[in-house]
Amino acid sequence: MPYVNTKEILERANKEFYAVPALNINNLEFLQAIIDAGVEEHSPVIIETSEGAIKYAGNGDIKLGAKLFVSMVESYARNVDIPVSLHVDHGKNFKIIMAAIQAGYSSVMIDASEFPFEKNVAETKKIVEIAHSLGVSVEAELGRLVGIEDNVAVESHEAALVDPDEAKLFAEETGVDFLAPAIGTSHGAFKFKGEARLDFARLKKVKDLTGLPLVLHGASSVPEDIKKLAETYGADFKGAKGVPGEILAESVKFGINKVNTDTDLRMAFIASLREFLSKNPGEFDPRKYFKTPKELVKNVIRERLRLLGCSNKA
Ligand SMILES: O=C(CO)COP(=O)(O)O
Numbered sequence: 001m002p003y004v005n006t007k008e009i010l011e012r013a014n015k016e017f018y019a020v021p022a023l024n025i026n027n028l029e030f031l032q033a034i035i036d037a038g039v040e041e042h043s044p045v046i047i048e049t050s051e052g053a054i055k056y057a058g059n060g061d062i063k064l065g066a067k068l069f070v071s072m073v074e075s076y077a078r079n080v081d082i083p084v085s086l087h088v089d090h091g092k093n094f095k096i097i098m099a100a101i102q103a104g105y106s107s108v109m110i111d112a113s114e115f116p117f118e119k120n121v122a123e124t125k126k127i128v129e130i131a132h133s134l135g136v137s138v139e140a141e142l143g144r145l146v147g148i149e150d151n152v153a154v155e156s157h158e159a160a161l162v163d164p165d166e167a168k169l170f171a172e173e174t175g176v177d178f179l180a181p182a183i184g185t186s187h188g189a190f191k192f193k194g195e196a197r198l199d200f201a202r203l204k205k206v207k208d209l210t211g212l213p214l215v216l217h218g219a220s221s222v223p224e225d226i227k228k229l230a231e232t233y234g235a236d237f238k239g240a241k242g243v244p245g246e247i248l249a250e251s252v253k254f255g256i257n258k259v260n261t262d263t264d265l266r267m268a269f270i271a272s273l274r275e276f277l278s279k280n281p282g283e284f285d286p287r288k289y290f291k292t293p294k295e296l297v298k299n300v301i302r303e304r305l306r307l308l309g310c311s312n313k314a
């Protein structure tokens, strides 16, 4: 089926109370693993690329990078019977967002969350107008992504999280299609020093006041078995800690519909690659040494699709 608008995938998820992972890629191998996982679980999938990924793919040329990703994702989507969409993750550079819209991305994120509220509204509105006129949907972010750490400066952390009343106003003023409220997650493999904790009361208020599909950034779990496997073969991931699966599932109950995941895929890939290379020191054919890493990435994604309730929703 089809290369579809991300909005289509998320509006159904919003109505039927499940979430779809948005999975970051930089290259062909991760895309293959995602498509295979979606097909095996009969689930929709959202592929996303950061600005860095677009630069990387185009070897520095952003228009080329955006076109390459659209053509790769569209080509795979055409060959399978699950909905697949392509999204720009954390768009901050106007030129990159435009290059992606022109190349045929299904949706873009405008991340102006580092600016004061009024400027975030203005920047988001500008992108919404352009994107909507071309049938492309838009995500924006409110609040800053910081972990809620035990015992340290609770108030300053809370100040960084989304303000639900602002979220309502933001949604009305910008016409954005889905919204990422900061509720205590952060990017990368080191999210929490103490116990993992998210502000679900805040999340629920944002959902009640906006009714929009909501996005959880920094949603990797850093599974213990993956961390162990990588460390067995030489990695040093001391202190790595993610959002446990139960908390991810809980976040879906409070209104999350898009679950942004990059770190878990990177960690699974490197863990398996380390193991393979350590056991096969003579191997130098990439089609061979990428085989088990792709399998492990696929399996991590399949598990996540089941956890979030989007298996069999294709
Ligand atoms: O939010 C993300 C991409 O936008 C990825 O988060 P992780 O680093 O937790 O995978």
Ligand SMILES: O=C[C@H](O)COP(=O)(O)O
Binding pocket: 024, 050, 051, 052, 053, 089, 090, 187, 262, 263
């Ligand atoms: O949100 C960040 C994503 O994990 C992408 O990160 P990146 O800028 O390293 O591609």
Ligand SMILES: [Zn+2]
Binding pocket: 090, 111, 113, 141, 145
């Ligand atoms: Zn951001």
Ligand SMILES: [Zn+2]
Binding pocket: 090, 187, 217, 218, 260
């Ligand atoms: Zn993010």
